[in-house]
Amino acid sequence: MAKVTLKNLRHSYYPNPKKPEDYALKEIDLEWQDGGAYALLGPSGCGKSTLLNIISGLLQPSEGQILFDDTDVTETEPNARNIAQIFQFPVIYDTMTVYNNLAFPLRNRGVEEARVDQRVREIAEMLELDDMLDQRASGLTPDNKQKISMGRGLVRDDVNVIMFDEPLTVIDPALKWKLRSKLKELHQKVNVTMIYVTHDQTEALTFADQVVVMQDGEIVQIGTPVELFERPAHTFVGHFIGSPGMNVLPCEVRDGAAYFDGQKIALEGAIGDVAGAKTEIGVRPEFVSIASTGLKATVRKATNIGRHTVVEARVGDIKVNAVSDKDNFEPGQEIHLKFDPAKTRVYADGWIATDRAVP
Numbered sequence: 001m002a003k004v005t006l007k008n009l010r011h012s013y014y015p016n017p018k019k020p021e022d023y024a025l026k027e028i029d030l031e032w033q034d035g036g037a038y039a040l041l042g043p044s045g046c047g048k049s050t051l052l053n054i055i056s057g058l059l060q061p062s063e064g065q066i067l068f069d070d071t072d073v074t075e076t077e078p079n080a081r082n083i084a085q086i087f088q089f090p091v092i093y094d095t096m097t098v099y100n101n102l103a104f105p106l107r108n109r110g111v112e113e114a115r116v117d118q119r120v121r122e123i124a125e126m127l128e129l130d131d132m133l134d135q136r137a138s139g140l141t142p143d144n145k146q147k148i149s150m151g152r153g154l155v156r157d158d159v160n161v162i163m164f165d166e167p168l169t170v171i172d173p174a175l176k177w178k179l180r181s182k183l184k185e186l187h188q189k190v191n192v193t194m195i196y197v198t199h200d201q202t203e204a205l206t207f208a209d210q211v212v213v214m215q216d217g218e219i220v221q222i223g224t225p226v227e228l229f230e231r232p233a234h235t236f237v238g239h240f241i242g243s244p245g246m247n248v249l250p251c252e253v254r255d256g257a258a259y260f261d262g263q264k265i266a267l268e269g270a271i272g273d274v275a276g277a278k279t280e281i282g283v284r285p286e287f288v289s290i291a292s293t294g295l296k297a298t299v300r301k302a303t304n305i306g307r308h309t310v311v312e313a314r315v316g317d318i319k320v321n322a323v324s325d326k327d328n329f330e331p332g333q334e335i336h337l338k339f340d341p342a343k344t345r346v347y348a349d350g351w352i353a354t355d356r357a358v359p
């Protein structure tokens with residue numbers, strides 16, 4: 001097991017990169033603690049797989065270093081890094097039985113058969129593969145094949161890091177939920193550093209203690225699921241996490257105050273230097289309430305989502321979502337909106353630009 005450190009990491013797939021756009025990874029500095037459960041979350045193409053492949057050694061970075069504990073492994077062969085990597089699509093031996101597939105990584109390293117048998121049965125039980133151990137892998141469903149693939153990654157107990165690259169893509173939705181919570185459980189049991197890559201916020205937030213949010217080859221925020229929800233460092237995080245995402249509203253900043261639709265908006269803290277930047281107010285629908293006074297708005301649509309109603313309103317022609325525990329809203333209805341000041345911030349060119357609220 002190991003702490004993973006990435007230092008000044010940059011990667012381009014081009015031979016002579018010049019512009020920032022030439023880099024799939026722009027400048028990554030990161031430290032993952034030994035035994036932690038981490039997620040790497042971001043839209044398709046933001047550089048997640050590139051980063052994983054650099055950590056496992058399948059790819060050499062253009063610049064920067066990778067350290068396991070305090071040993072530089074940048075030049076170390078993938079095999080010698082002792083990493084288990086699970087890919088989007090199953091990597092298994094079709095002609096072997098399920099048992100032999102799971103046993104392979106251990107036998108390959110000369111683990112004695114009694115221990116192999118014990119580990120294979122443990123992992124098979126955990127992944128609910130125990131009743132098909134004698135079957136050939138070729139006849140199995142994609143779900144089961146991917147479970148074998150995961151099992152092959154999990155079966156060794158001497159790895160530094162286990163990395164999952166969107167492993168649930170091929171899994172049936174009903175099973176996804178189950179496997180997700182299994183992985184979490186597993187992490188608590190084995191305590192190996194795990195890095196889970198996904199574009200799905202639910203997967204990231206349920207699995208990880210800490211989530212790294214990426215966009216366009218850069219890290220935009222690292223935080224616990226609660227931190228990402230409560231205080232997005234960037235409008236991208238506000239939008240990407242949450243359902244619906246954070247409201248991002250055009251605003252004007254004058255004399256240290258923010259104005260939206262001509263009204264002064266109370267904020268979490270003082271506004272920093274925003275001169276020349278595009279300024280916006282960010283507030284999550286969960287922190288917008290429907291009140292008897294406040295910003296004048298018109299209901300466009302109300303969608304009941306179980307215990308809450310998502311009210312889509314318009315202030316002028318700007319869309320503002322609110323979450324309410326009432327469900328008596330009609331399209332066209334005139335309402336007033338209030339933002340919770342402790343959860344309302346100004347963003348400048350996308351980045352948070354208000355001081356943290358003093359508790």
Ligand code: ADP
Pocket residue numbers: 013024042043044045046047048049050051
């Ligand atoms: P993600 O896993 O987040 O979807 P990737 O790491 O696969 O993103 O890709 C990041 C960027 O690098 C994308 O713009 C992608 O097109 C590019 N890219 C990925 N692999 C290669 C490659 N082998 N050659 C050239 N460009 C690549």
Ligand code: MG
Pocket residue numbers: 048049050165
């Ligand atoms: Mg990928």
